Amino acid sequence: DAGVIQSPRHEVTEMGQEVTLRCKPISGHNSLFWYRQTMMRGLELLIYFNNNVPIDDSGMPEDRFSAKMPNASFSTLKIQPSEPRDSAVYFCASSRSGSGTVQYFGPGTRLTVT
Amino acid sequence: KNEVEQSPQNLTAQEGEFITINCSYSVGISALHWLQQHPGGGIVSLFMLSSGKKKHGRLIATINIQEKHSSLHITASHPRDSAVYICAVRGDRGSTLGRLYFGRGTQLTVWP
Numbered sequence A: 001d002a003g004v005i006q007s008p009r010h011e012v013t014e015m016g017q018e019v020t021l022r023c024k025p026i027s028g029h030n031s032l033f034w035y036r037q038t039m040m041r042g043l044e045l046l047i048y049f050n051n052n053v054p055i056d057d058s059g060m061p062e063d064r065f066s067a068k069m070p071n072a073s074f075s076t077l078k079i080q081p082s083e084p085r086d087s088a089v090y091f092c093a094s095s096r097s098g099s100g101t102v103q104y105f106g107p108g109t110r111l112t113v114t
Numbered sequence B: 001k002n003e004v005e006q007s008p009q010n011l012t013a014q015e016g017e018f019i020t021i022n023c024s025y026s027v028g029i030s031a032l033h034w035l036q037q038h039p040g041g042g043i044v045s046l047f048m049l050s051s052g053k054k055k056h057g058r059l060i061a062t063i064n065i066q067e068k069h070s071s072l073h074i075t076a077s078h079p080r081d082s083a084v085y086i087c088a089v090r091g092d093r094g095s096t097l098g099r100l101y102f103g104r105g106t107q108l109t110v111w112p
Helices: none
Strands: A005-007 A010-013 A019-024 A031-038 A042-050 A053-056 A065-071 A074-079 A088-095 A103-105 A109-113 B004-007 B010-014 B019-025 B029-037 B043-049 B052-056 B059-064 B069-074 B083-091 B100-102 B106-111
Touching: A005 A088, A010 A019, A019 A088, A019 A109, A031 A074, A042 A065, A042 A074, A042 B083, A042 B100, A053 A065, A074 A088, A103 B043, B004 B083, B010 B019, B019 B029, B019 B083, B019 B106, B029 B069, B043 B052, B043 B059, B043 B069, B069 B083
Parallel strands: A010 A109, B010 B106
Antiparallel strands: A005 A019, A019 A074, A031 A042, A031 A088, A042 A053, A065 A074, A088 A103, A088 A109, B004 B019, B019 B069, B029 B043, B029 B083, B052 B059, B059 B069, B083 B100, B083 B106
């Protein structure tokens, strides 16, 4: 299996632009997680899906952030409009079932908003 | 106050030394994860446990539910163990049910 796939690996954009991050979970995994990691705050869970349904989005910082999972093999995290404080590494992870099972992390997307 | 506290924040060791990283948490949990983040940024799940002890190679993870504490031990440490180790817990009730809480990580450096 190819593991969790994220794209792009690096993104540099200007403040105010829309940013879309993509994730393909491991085939057969029912849960997908979006994380953000910064030096200041460490690793934070933004949102997670079970069977394509958002279960906990309490970590989504504000309305500028939105996440979708239209099918079992694809998810997006969108930031519109982006701000410099959104600069971080965004990780996607998947697991067989829920937040109590082992998660497999993607390589991350390093986002820089100037 | 963070729901998950790790200690130490930074740890330096000589190759071959026995390493212990500690994690304390303040919420009721159904599972605890130990993650390893390599210098390149990749994250690997090392253990998920809800009771007792698990062992994988030179790594051992223990958890004491009553004391709300977990430890990660590395025996015969090696420079390739140098990484950030992150503790995360899954809440088990009320407003914390299913939520994940993360420690800030422990930076381990093992010198040859």
